[in-house]
Amino acid sequence: MASCNKKLYINSYHELKNVIKKIEKDKRIFVFFSGAKDTQGYSWCQDCNAIEKPLNEIVASLLPSNGIFIECSVGDRASWKDSNCLFRKDSQLRLTNIPSLVEWGTSKRLTENQLYDPDMIQILFEDD
């Protein structure tokens, strides 16, 4: 896969799992979950709309060199609110709210207002 492009857009749970499988083991994967966007690029999730630009700026400046940033849509409102939503049911992910930024493969995550705080994002990106 194209390693120069660090940002990926994913639209479904299965696509997410497939893409992640193919990523090199030495990379750290950060996934940003938000509501699906319409043709104008607006999400049904207001918080997600608000956070998008500031978050992208922060990520652009702070993402570690071995980090991959994936934006993943959890679907339309109905799909997300459904308790059977695959993102909710995944045993490791167990997503409960959006917008959320998660380091894949760990239990580290930030949600909602935390995402406005560059220091919080920095804590997430910090290497152990």
Add this chain to the structure above:
Amino acid sequence: MPPTKDADEKSIANLVEKYIDENDVMIFSKSWCPYCKKIKDALKSAKIEFHSIELDKMDEGDQIQKELFKKTKQETVPNIFIKQQHIGGCDKTLEALKSGCVATLLNPPESERKHKKVDNDDLDSKDADEKANANLVEKYIVENDVMIFSKSWCPYCTKVKDALRSAKIEFYSIELDKMGRDLSLFKLLIYIFIYYLAEGDQIQNALINKTEQDTVPNIFIKQQHIGGCDKTLEALKSGRVATLLNPPESEKKHKKVENDDLDSYDYDLIVIGGGSGGLACSKEARSFEKKVCVLDFVKPTPIGTTWGLGGTCVNVGCIPKKLMHQASLIGEYVHDSVDYGWSQLDQARQHSWSKMIESIQQYIRSLNFKYRVDLRSKGVTYENSYGEFLSPHRLKLTDKKGKTKEITGEKIVVAVGGRPKYPDIEGDQQYGITSDDLFSLKYDPGKTIVVGASYVALECAGFLHGIGREVQIFVRSILLRGFDQQMASKIGDYMSTIGMKFHYQRIPTRLECLEEGKPGKLRLHYRQTLESGEIEESYEDCNTVLFAIGREACTNELNLDKIGIEVNKANGFKIKTKEEQSIDIPWLYAIGDCIDEQTMPPGQPLELTPVAIQAGQLLAKRMFSNSTIKMDYYNVPTTVFTPIEYGAIGYSEEDALSKFGEDNIEIFHSEFVPLEWSICHHRDQVKTMSYCKLIVDKNTDRVIGFHVLSPNAGEITQGYALGMRLGATKNDFDMTIGIHPTCAENLTTLSVTKSSGDSAAQEGC
């Protein structure tokens, strides 16, 4: 001299008085009297001790009965007195029992007790009196520059008072002969924290205890005991009194620390150390909107191990320890499974060290992250830097890259905790590891020698054995120093029985590496004192040597000397504190493992996470609000997570015996078999090793020591800790209904005492 009628009556009256005075519950009885029997039975059921004399069996029986009628207008028996109060006959006493009046007489009510609770030991009322008097005396001495314990009619008291007046020296005196109930009540209302009605005599006794001087005047100047009239006059003449009242310049310099206050500070509070205590304290301080900074930095171990925010407990202590203990318990359950009908689990049983480490470390990392986010969201500034004092209130911070900066704090809390010690032998740091390394060790430790007999040593040895590694333990002298030794030796017995090898009187002398590797091959040379007294030098080969010989506070490199605080090896480099405040510097505080706290019970240092957390929170409240709630270090429950767990609250048997005396305590105990083990063949040899005991203060029936050795002792002990905190008596334990079938219920059915010599083995269900 022929006995006259008067002499007879007088001596009988005295005899009766003596019986009444000397016994809390006194029954004048007759052996054939059914009412006497009735009341005695009732008292026995209520577990109330009494003394009775059978008047029909005594020569002076009739005369005593007459004297009782004179005294009480009651001519019948039983005639009963409780704490020198006349109660009456059988009916009246039964009523008093029922209404709680008897209990109240024997155990004075809460409000009085609370104030006698000077150091939270529940002593009998006589001791409590003594303590209250001692405290009253202290208060007089502390609050008055010149304090004279005097008697109004004493000429020497008058003499010294005149002399002081002439010298225009102000003094405060109390007249011990005038201290009866009314006067002292008024005086004591001024000193409101002791409502106990002091008698002048008892104050004089307290003074004797303190100074060995039994006369008045007894004089203290600036809390220094001077002596009586002559000594004080001499001190006046020699100028010593003047010197005491006005200390010279050089002594005053010490107090100049307060003049080191700065005009402004970067932070209201700096906490050095981001462990259990430090984090709790800093977060609590934020609730008062103070500007708070936490410094946390982990100096890597000799082999390079390091970890994230959270301190010892989270990274290299309680958390990984308990998870590994659980790993070993699961190994044991697999052995048990056969008898429960599971097949093939036992054969398929194998343990992967790296998988266990991976799971545990992942969890620890999530905690490190959680704490980082928590501090940030609560507005606590976090610096991943090493802090050292430059001068009062000022710290130099050095980060991982060596970059430095300075910050100042109006109040500073040292919460740096401790680190494991090395034995200072050749090769120790190079080839040996400690608990700091064990919980993240990247390779299987293989055959391990654990050096030490601390709870860390035994817990680590325990779980290493439980997950299938060969373990030997080198013990210098005794197991679990500071803990109840009977329980310690039972733990040792259990661990040996399940296959761990203990080597006593064995001290390591040199650690050699035979072969590098992960793990490598090591040779630990040692010196062994044999039973004959001979010293043998030999060695043992292994893959890993784990040193667990004790811990020391990390205060050595803080530059505490720059602010006038000394620490030394004798007490593990701990900072001396009183109520978590430095005894030398008022703006410097300390909590957690690094402190030597005056209000802690002597003997057993309470290096525990919940203690540090609560101390930190209460301290923050006292620093930044008008809270006066102090940390209570008594009856703190603890548990050692050895393969058979040991939970304890309160006094060990040794401490109880030395503090209260053999005659004043009763020990109830029992062995028992955990039901879950009773059908497991693989537990045959250890089935009966579970054990519990309660140490009871005979005079108050209060349980002062709780000990249980069994599976899940940690969970059991936490529950009972609440009862201990509320002052539970043996009767409370007995009246608590057990839950069946559990191990914990055994504490509610203890009837065999150590003193009876009867077997403590359990009989049936």
